[in-house]
Amino acid sequence: MANFNIDAKKDVTYDAIVIGSGISGGWAAKELCEKGLKTLVLERGKIVEHVVDYPTMNLDPWDMELRGGLTPEQKEKHYKAIRSGWIGTDTEHFWADDEANPYTEEKPFLWLRGHQMGGKSLLWGKQTYRWSDLDFEANAKDGHGVDWPIRYKDIEPWYTYVEKFAGISGEALGLPQLPDSHFLPPMELNCVEKHIKSRIEKQFKGRNMTIGRVAHLTQPHNGRGQCQYRNRCSRGCPFGAYFSSNSTTLPAANATGNLTIRPFSIVQSVIYDDQKGKATGVRIIDAETNEDIEYSAKIIFVNASALSTTQILMNSKSNRFENGLGNDSGELGHNLMDHTYRVGALGKVEGFDDKYYKGRRPNGIYIPRYVNIDEASKSDKFVRGFGYQGGAHRGGNAANTESFGAEYKDSILKPGPWEFFITGFAECLPYHENKITLNTDVLDKWGQPTLTIDAEFKENEKALNKQIQEDAVEMLEATGVKDVLGFDNEHPPGYGVHEMGTARMGRDPKTSVLNGFNQVHAAKNVFVTDGACMTSSSCVNPSLTYMALTARAADHAVSELKKQNL
Ligand SMILES: Cc1cc2nc3c(=O)[nH]c(=O)nc-3n(C[C@H](O)[C@H](O)[C@H](O)COP(=O)(O)OP(=O)(O)OC[C@H]3O[C@@H](n4cnc5c(N)ncnc54)[C@H](O)[C@@H]3O)c2cc1C
Numbered sequence: 001m002a003n004f005n006i007d008a009k010k011d012v013t014y015d016a017i018v019i020g021s022g023i024s025g026g027w028a029a030k031e032l033c034e035k036g037l038k039t040l041v042l043e044r045g046k047i048v049e050h051v052v053d054y055p056t057m058n059l060d061p062w063d064m065e066l067r068g069g070l071t072p073e074q075k076e077k078h079y080k081a082i083r084s085g086w087i088g089t090d091t092e093h094f095w096a097d098d099e100a101n102p103y104t105e106e107k108p109f110l111w112l113r114g115h116q117m118g119g120k121s122l123l124w125g126k127q128t129y130r131w132s133d134l135d136f137e138a139n140a141k142d143g144h145g146v147d148w149p150i151r152y153k154d155i156e157p158w159y160t161y162v163e164k165f166a167g168i169s170g171e172a173l174g175l176p177q178l179p180d181s182h183f184l185p186p187m188e189l190n191c192v193e194k195h196i197k198s199r200i201e202k203q204f205k206g207r208n209m210t211i212g213r214v215a216h217l218t219q220p221h222n223g224r225g226q227c228q229y230r231n232r233c234s235r236g237c238p239f240g241a242y243f244s245s246n247s248t249t250l251p252a253a254n255a256t257g258n259l260t261i262r263p264f265s266i267v268q269s270v271i272y273d274d275q276k277g278k279a280t281g282v283r284i285i286d287a288e289t290n291e292d293i294e295y296s297a298k299i300i301f302v303n304a305s306a307l308s309t310t311q312i313l314m315n316s317k318s319n320r321f322e323n324g325l326g327n328d329s330g331e332l333g334h335n336l337m338d339h340t341y342r343v344g345a346l347g348k349v350e351g352f353d354d355k356y357y358k359g360r361r362p363n364g365i366y367i368p369r370y371v372n373i374d375e376a377s378k379s380d381k382f383v384r385g386f387g388y389q390g391g392a393h394r395g396g397n398a399a400n401t402e403s404f405g406a407e408y409k410d411s412i413l414k415p416g417p418w419e420f421f422i423t424g425f426a427e428c429l430p431y432h433e434n435k436i437t438l439n440t441d442v443l444d445k446w447g448q449p450t451l452t453i454d455a456e457f458k459e460n461e462k463a464l465n466k467q468i469q470e471d472a473v474e475m476l477e478a479t480g481v482k483d484v485l486g487f488d489n490e491h492p493p494g495y496g497v498h499e500m501g502t503a504r505m506g507r508d509p510k511t512s513v514l515n516g517f518n519q520v521h522a523a524k525n526v527f528v529t530d531g532a533c534m535t536s537s538s539c540v541n542p543s544l545t546y547m548a549l550t551a552r553a554a555d556h557a558v559s560e561l562k563k564q565n566l
């Protein structure tokens with residue numbers, strides 16, 4: 001590997017170990033390396049070097065086998081993940097192998113994983129929103145779950161910090177329920193979106209429509225290039241125009257000279273020393289040779305993505321922690337949440353036939369939460385809320401015409417009618433009984449216990465979904481959209497790909513796994529800063545919050561190390 005130091009063989013002792021190199025692990029690596037710590041990143045998948053390892057980034061459909069469709073072998077390899085509808089030949093190499101890494105669904109749950117350097121940061125949709133005190137205070141106010149140990153003021157400087165480095169484009173709205181980020185210029189709404197925005201804002205008091213806030217560069221930023229509106233992002237971007245670990249945080253970590261990244265390193269467990277009362281390192285299995293190796297460090301950041309992180313902690317058994325590292329509360333593995341998704345409405349928009357748009361904008365519209373934000377917007381049907389994503393485009397093509405010959409050829413050159421859709425993302429409550437457990441009967445390719453996932457949406461989420469659909473239909477009809485069709489795909493959890501909550505933060509070690517700085521209550525040199533740490537789920541996309549929590553925790557870790565508290 002040309003640009004990264006992957007030679008972890010010479011040295012088995014580091015200042016810090018980071019498990020996983022996805023969105024949160026990349027940030028941990030950058031922050032710890034920049035603060036001078038010799039840091040080992042252990043990544044279970046292959047190295048994916050920015051640009052060099054994006055084999056499909058410039059391919060057209062006709063350059064790919066089956067025009068981008070999956071072969072029967074690929075379908076088998078991804079037999080669970082294909083339910084998402086997102087996998088094609090162009091991105092297949094960035095999705096985890098379901099056959100080698102099985103899991104058991106007690107109830108339907110889609111667990112989407114990216115097992116390579118960069119994790120799901122290569123595949124994500126880049127929608128990027130701050131949480132507010134409406135979110136951080138929600139559990140305390142309505143009594144679901146436990147109280148967050150932090151408030152918006154604790155994380156606000158860290159949102160600013162990560163946004164300035166990552167580059168987030170969007171429009172400032174000044175809404176208390178959706179605080180503004182430090183924005184690069186917003187992408188533009190197209191003509192139909194502008195039209196519908198003005199109608200919604202005029203007819204529905206308190207509702208706003210804006211362009212999505214996204215981790216895309218709308219101007220050159222920190223040495224990375226501007227987005228070219230190709231919408232081929234999940235193949236890797238040659239311009240580095242969207243935020244990924246590969247394009248952004250890992251190169252920064254590498255530039256310090258303090259980074260070692262070891263690919264094909266499946267972390268099996270964290271080693272806890274009963275005498276010292278802290279973790280001393282981790283055990284890995286080399287994915288290629290099956291060799292068992294131990295690495296030691298003063299601090300350990302577990303960033304393998306929510307469920308894998310929890311799996312590692314549950315696997316980390318010792319005399320002190322018979323039920324998994326940090327599991328004094330019995331909450332490890334519980335309170336699994338995701339957002340509901342693919343509920344909304346769509347329809348056709350008449351007029352604007354002489355208008356089109358440029359390029360393939362990798363973004364859509366956003367309608368921020370407007371229910372349960374104050375007394376006036378309070379619902380008696382459910383707690384918490386939802387926001388909508390969606391957009392307008394020109395659909396239709398020759399496939400739906402009945403013509404032949406010249407008429408047919410002519411028809412495929414003309415854009416079809418305008419279509420508009422919105423789909424809601426609703427908050428899921430933290431239910432203790434929504435959980436994952438270790439399954440010692442089903443082992444993975446390396447003989448390790450796998451996960452059983454037992455989670456479902458309940459009455460509150462169903463009531464939110466009902467409202468999402470009703471409001472979506474009402475808004476589209478009121479704004480003049482034709483042939484409006486409400487839909488609810490009734491997806492089980494997992495389809496939102498915002499799984500979180502299985503090692504939650506809290507004020508009380510009796511009811512939570514982590515403290516207010518993401519440290520395991522009873523093993524303070526172990527930090528968990530991916531989705532596992534989340535105490536509630538908000539209704540907005542969560543990854544920006546993982547980034548901010550990670551940078552904040554890394555800062556705390558280094559300051560505690562200097563004080564010799566860890
Ligand atoms: C199609 C799609 C669209 C999405 N859109 C959005 C969006 O618009 N906005 C948003 O906020 N979020 C979005 N997400 C979710 C987002 O990708 C995740 O929230 C984010 O990547 C989580 O970061 P992470 O660091 O926890 O995990 P990941 O990015 O998944 O990284 C985890 C890393 O850990 C490694 N790992 C796992 N187990 C081990 C082990 N035992 N040992 C060593 N390494 C291990 C993995 O290989 C991986 O590299 C989307 C996800 C998908 C798939």
Ligand code: SF4
Nearest residue numbers: 227228230231233237
């Ligand atoms: S749309 Fe922008 S970020 Fe996505 S691949 Fe194209 S240039 Fe890169």
